[in-house]
Amino acid sequence: MDEPRERWTRLLASAPEERAGQPMRICRLCVDLVGVTGAGISMVTTTANRGVVCATDETAAEIEQLQLGLGEGPCVDAAQSHGPVLVGDLARPGDVVVDRWPTFLPHAEAIGVAAVFALPLRIGEIGVGVMDLYRDRPGDLDDEQLAFALLAADTAAVSLLQLGRDDDGEMRVERLAQSEVLIHQATGMVSAQLDVPVEEAFLLLRARAFTTDRLLADVARDVVELRLRFSPQEDA
Amino acid sequence: MTETADAGAARAGRDHALAETFVQLADTLVDDFDLLELFDQLMKSSVELLGVSAAGLLLDDQRGNLAVVASSSEETRLLEIFQLQNNEGPCLECVRTGQPVTSDDLGADVERWPLFVPRAVAAGFRSVAAVPMRLRNDVIGGLNLFHDMETPIDADQRRLAQAFADVATIGILQRRTVHRTAQLAEQLQHALNSRVAIEQAKGVIAERRQVSMVGAFEALRRYARDHNLRLTDAAAAVVRGDLDPEVPEG
Numbered sequence: 001m002d003e004p005r006e007r008w009t010r011l012l013a014s015a016p017e018e019r020a021g022q023p024m025r026i027c028r029l030c031v032d033l034v035g036v037t038g039a040g041i042s043m044v045t046t047t048a049n050r051g052v053v054c055a056t057d058e059t060a061a062e063i064e065q066l067q068l069g070l071g072e073g074p075c076v077d078a079a080q081s082h083g084p085v086l087v088g089d090l091a092r093p094g095d096v097v098v099d100r101w102p103t104f105l106p107h108a109e110a111i112g113v114a115a116v117f118a119l120p121l122r123i124g125e126i127g128v129g130v131m132d133l134y135r136d137r138p139g140d141l142d143d144e145q146l147a148f149a150l151l152a153a154d155t156a157a158v159s160l161l162q163l164g165r166d167d168d169g170e171m172r173v174e175r176l177a178q179s180e181v182l183i184h185q186a187t188g189m190v191s192a193q194l195d196v197p198v199e200e201a202f203l204l205l206r207a208r209a210f211t212t213d214r215l216l217a218d219v220a221r222d223v224v225e226l227r228l229r230f231s232p233q234e235d236a
Numbered sequence: 237m238t239e240t241a242d243a244g245a246a247r248a249g250r251d252h253a254l255a256e257t258f259v260q261l262a263d264t265l266v267d268d269f270d271l272l273e274l275f276d277q278l279m280k281s282s283v284e285l286l287g288v289s290a291a292g293l294l295l296d297d298q299r300g301n302l303a304v305v306a307s308s309s310e311e312t313r314l315l316e317i318f319q320l321q322n323n324e325g326p327c328l329e330c331v332r333t334g335q336p337v338t339s340d341d342l343g344a345d346v347e348r349w350p351l352f353v354p355r356a357v358a359a360g361f362r363s364v365a366a367v368p369m370r371l372r373n374d375v376i377g378g379l380n381l382f383h384d385m386e387t388p389i390d391a392d393q394r395r396l397a398q399a400f401a402d403v404a405t406i407g408i409l410q411r412r413t414v415h416r417t418a419q420l421a422e423q424l425q426h427a428l429n430s431r432v433a434i435e436q437a438k439g440v441i442a443e444r445r446q447v448s449m450v451g452a453f454e455a456l457r458r459y460a461r462d463h464n465l466r467l468t469d470a471a472a473a474v475v476r477g478d479l480d481p482e483v484p485e486g
Binding site: 085125146151 | 297298299300301313418421422423425426429430432433434435436437438439440441442443444449471472475476
């Protein structure tokens with residue numbers, strides 16, 4: 001049952017590359033494992049600038065730019081709804097979608113995009129960006145392809161959060177979306193202790209784990225069990 | 237005579253509560269409903285109406301794993317996670333096979349689940365019943381009941397639990413039938429992410445109000461109910477700093 005996760009983790013770790021290249025590597029892996037024509041990632045957060053982080057080809061880049069420019073499309077909806085938007089056939093997208101994307105749909109068709117799968121890059125209330133996968137011919141994702149796409153989005157969310165930071169990120173894919181309740185609770189606590197957004201609280205927790213050479217989950221447990229506090233003077 | 241009248245009244249009372257539960261479950265299925273509300277309701281109904289000690293809910297996370305998305309107590313949540321981590325236990329077995337799994341006497345099933353049984357017994361449970369959340373061939377999760385009494389979970393309780401699970405499953409899979417994967421993904425992933433947001437919000441409240449995580453969740457839920465907000469939306473507002481719910485007295 002663990003098969004997609006193990007395979008994803010193994011493949012991601014098998015080609016070490018500097019961290020700035022990780023989003024691109026995630027996109028390339030998606031092309032192989034999810035079976036799509038191309039993939040792209042955009043940063044869409046409340047604090048940071050919006051922009052295309054990477055794309056595996058021209059069309060994928062255009063899909064990202066198009067939506068950032070128009071303010072409509074699957075990636076915009078995915079970011080707003082906090083859930084994936086999967087359209088296996090843009091020519092038959094359903095009434096709701098046609099109403100919502102009047103400009104995006106003809107543009108997408110014109111550049112040869114037949115299917116789009118947009119996945120929000122999120123950790124709870126930490127919104128990081130969106131990943132778009134596209135196909136040049138229609139076709140839904142099957143269960144295994146969806147599993148890889150979701151795993152890719154999990155990884156990309158963590159990876160994007162770390163971009164532009166000094167410390168060296170671990171390649172280990174932490175199962176953030178799973179049972180790591182303590183990490184999420186600690187993120188909330190640190191956010192309240194320092195009066196900073198959850199994005200920042202999460203990064204500070206990770207940084208603390210890294211500089212003290214401990215697991216993020218262990219640092220989180222110390223926070224939740226009140227053995228560790230972050231103070232505005234030292235940590236913010 | 238009096239006994240019969242009492243029994244009759246008790247039954248009528250329970251039937252009424254049961255009808256009420258199905259109405260509430262159905263209510264959560266209107267457009268734009270919050271899956272987490274449905275799960276929360278499911279836990280509450282299982283414990284209060286079925287009269288079991290605890291309940292938990294596992295869902296397919298669509299990445300090849302199961303996730304604990306709701307539980308009636310922290311202890312139950314940990315017991316569910318324990319099953320996932322050790323890859324063993326009745327709830328896991330139920331979701332994998334798509335069939336109900338029961339143990340009327342956990343002590344006698346220690347060979348079947350050598351890791352799970354000691355842990356469940358230590359938590360005070362004596363019997364377990366797990367029913368699948370299944371629509372035709374798709375198993376998307378399971379509802380699990382735990383009981384600490386001498387009397388095991390009976391067939392009536394199991395039947396009702398299956399009915400609850402069926403209503404919830406239909407709720408999740410209702411909207412479209414053609415793009416099943418897409419629909420399920422939209423719903424489940426949103427719910428899984430909301431689950432995370434609620435944990436973040438609990439952390440914020442626990443720190444601000446200096447209360448336990450349980451107290452923090454109670455405050456969040458109380459606020460959402462009193463103000464007719466979805467739990468997910470209330471959590472988001474707390475994390476953004478727009479909302480600072482008071483902790484109920486006592």
